[in-house]
Amino acid sequence: MKITDKGNTPISIIQQYQKNEDPKAAVHKQAPQPEANPEEKVSISKESKDAGMMRGIISNLTDIREDKVQELKTRIENGTYEVKSEDIARKIVAESLIDIFA
Secondary structure (H helix, E strand, O other): OOOOOOOOOOHHHHHHHHHOOOHHHHHHOOOOOOOOOOOOOOOOOHHHHHHHHHHHHHHHOOOOOHHHHHHHHHHHHHOOOOOOHHHHHHHHHHHHHHHHHO
């Protein structure tokens, strides 16, 4: 950057600077808010309301079947619970195939 000893600054530069807004002042300005039209309304269809209600009901349901858990606990404690390795292998392969092709 070259600085000259000339004390006079061209008027056009000063005028251009005065036209530009102060960057700090621009931060404090708010965007104009659109006027609300009192005639505009939003309506939600019955199907949408029903779907929202169903979502709420489903979210409150538990994924754990307490009766099944208690039955399995009892069978394990009594030593009557048996696991078939073939069934486990089939389910593992089936899940893997679903993951691969889904």
